[in-house]
Every structure is written in structure tokens, then in C-alpha cells.
Amino acid sequence: MGRIKKTRAARDARRRPGVQPQAAPPFPQAEVERVMRLWDLAVDTGLMASGTDVKYHFTPDGKVLSAAVGRSGQVLANGERLTPSVAERLREDMPLLAGVVTFYENNELAGRGLDGAPQNGVMPLLPPAGPDPMPAVDEEALAEAQTATAVLVRQGKVAEPVGAMVIPAPRGGVLFAVGGRDGELYVNGRPLTQQSADALRAKVPELASDIDRLQAMRAEWLDAPPQDRTLALAGSCTDPNCHTPH
Template identity: 60%
Template sequence: MGRDAKRAKQARRDKRRRVAGSDTDVPPWFEAAMKERWEAWDRAVAAGLMEEGAETKYHFTPDGKVLSVAVGKSGQLLANGERLTPSAADRLRVEMPFLAQMVTFYENNQAAGRGLEGGPEDGVTMLEPPRGPDPMPPVDEAAMARARTGIEALVRQGKVSEAVGAMVIPSQRGVLVAVGGVDGELYVNGKALTEQWATRLREDLPDIASDVARLQAIRAQWQDAPPADRSFELGACTDPNCHGVH
């Protein structure tokens, strides 16, 4: 590689590493964490996940944690150098409680195709630690009965191995009951979670539209792997809106 090419590559890296609004590249008390982030982004570039010099947002917390986010080549968001999958988002919320809301913000942006749009400026993000989940609405027993009937029909059709292990999310207008299938599909309220069905669910249950988007992300993550029996994968639900295992 020629000297000019090396200089151009270093300039792109410096651009990615610069913290907006500061005279220095990194606040000194975050240097160790930032070094880890830069190395993670270099690995992401080397793996072909993102372009060299792509815009990267950096958010710091008072307890010394750093969250950095960028848009990958495929349009999927990357957080700290890895794809922002549902499992990665859950882990980041646990590791960085002050930034749990920020992780969820970018997760929702990804589901809506908005990338980094609306993200706050780089710097220390003074957020309160996450509150506990809001009280859940009472479960609509009639809607629950319809959802159970739908799952039982899937069992009879051989699409789901057993009518257990479902994720149940109450809504003001009904209920979401999601369960994995033996073919790796994700079924919600008795139907495969296609884009058309997801749109209908968001229209019918607007207060939990974000949960529909989260289930779509889980389905997309499943599609990246060979089909497998997913009947019990939603049973160990850690989502704060999850009503429990049924």
C-alpha cells in the first residue's frame, strides 16, 4: 500500500474515532474503553460489516461505559462493532444500565429503518438508570382464548411441537402470543409473522407496536441460521413486557 493510501486510510480512521464537539479525540478517563471500541470497529471493517470511515456515534455514561453505534454495509445497525441483534441489545442493556434507553432507541430506529437519525450528540449521556416496567394491562381472557386456539391449531398442523413456551404480551386491545415453530418460523396469534401480518398487528394493537417490531427482529435473526425447532426458544422470556410462559 502506498504512502498516500496509508494516509487516507488513517484519516478515515481518525474521523471515525473523533468525538464530536471536543478539542481532543477522547476524554482521558474513557481512553481504555475507547481503545476497545476502536479495535472492535477495525475488526468490523476487516470483516466487511461496515465501510472504513463510516459515521460512528459515541455515548458515554457517568460510570465510564461507552456505547458506539454505526450503520453497517447491509443497513443493519452495529453496536460496539457487532450486529445489533435482539440478543446483543439485551446484553448491552444489562452491561450498561445507564444507556439501556439509548440501546432501545437504536433498536427501534433499526426496526423502522432510520439508522442513526435522531440520535443525540456525542458525549456524556446523563440518563437515569432504567425504571422497572410499567404495570401491564390486564390480560383479555377472550383474546387469550383465541390465541390459545390458534396455537393449538398450529400444533395439530405439525408447525409447533407443543402449545407451551410462548411469549405473551398484553395490550389494551387484546394480546400478542408468539411461539417458535419446528421449521424455524415465528408465529404470532396463530399466523407466521410475515410483513403483511406484522403491519396488521401494529394497526390492531398500536400500544405494543414496538413489541411487534422486536418480534420481527427476532424472526429475522432466526432466518440467518438453518431452520431448527424453535418451539421453546421464547419460553425463557426476559422482555419486561412479557407476561410469562404459557
């Protein structure tokens, strides 16, 4: 009897003008098969072990994001290492999953693998959230960082810092990051070594995740042959509080 009532209710809803039953989005079979082939390649090249658990996330517009943990313990996305450049490309390609990409990127930086990952399945379309209020730039800290960077310019290590990434901290302080002609990443006038990164975290703890991301970017740069990174940071920051280019 209950099933008959439900059937009638659905039928009546279809008959009412302007009322349409919600249909599930079609399963992106072709895209899933393409991504599965990428995972097969990752297994063939030794990037991940056969049989590794893979998480799959879909959007109503047919995009697919999948994640797994590779042999080295690094988070993989759609069959490749989730480096900063890969994360930026995925966010641009599938904006409805940008938050999920950032979740996995943050997990990678913290060494948490897939811990706490969202459930498999279709990700709902959520209204875009507005950015947090932009903190005022600490002009004194910015001037100090620019002065330190000017020394690098005079030394020929950095071009005029067009495209610099400027990230203000809510309670004062700033990160002023530039790519060097020598392939180095400089923040506030110093190479972003582990020692200088730790010093920055102590000075601006609110920007610790930004420092983590810059460190990961520097590590990716240093894995490649040296090249001029003058404009490498332009457009690389998705944080609404990030000022770039500067």
C-alpha cells in the same frame, strides 16, 4: 477577582464536613480502545466504510456503547449488526445504557439510522423509572390465540407453548408468540409473515413496535439453519408489560 472567589468557595466546600466536590468519572480508555478495534474489524470485513462517523456513549461504571451506520444502511453497535439478540445482550451487559440501546434498535426497525441520537459522552445516572401500569389481559383474545396455537401443537409444528411471549394491548387484543420446532415464529397461531404482521398492526396498532421487534427476530432466525425454537422467546422481552414465560 471572580476566579479567586470561586477558588475560595471550592476550598471552603472541601473543608465543610460531609461536602465533597463532584469528580468526573475516569475516562474508560481501555474499553474505548477495545471497542475501536471492533470497528477496525468491521471495516476490514466490509461491514462498514472506513471513516464512518461513530457515536460513543459511556457510563460512570466504565461501559461503552458505540453506534454507526453500515454499508447496507443497517445500524451497527460496537462493530456488529444490531440484531434483536445483540440488542438484548447489550441491554443485559450495560443496563445503564439499556434505553440508548433500545433507541438505536427502534431506529433500525424504522430505517432512521442514527437520526436523533443522544450526544456523545458520559450518560448520567438517572433514577429508574417504574413500569407503566400493566394492562389487563383480554381473556377472550388470549383464549382465541391459545386455541389457534393448540392447532399448531397438534400438527407438531409447535411444542407445548411453554415460554410463550404474551403481550396484551392496552385497549384489548393480545400477541401470543411462540417459537416453532421448524424455526418459524408464530404469533396468534400464524407464521409472522409480512401479510400476517400487517393484519396484526391493523388489529392492535398499540403493539406495532412489538410486532416490528418480533419480525426482526424472525428474520434473524431465518438467516440461520433451521432449529427448534421452542424456548427461544423465553426471557427475550424486556417490556414490563410482557408476560413470559407463560
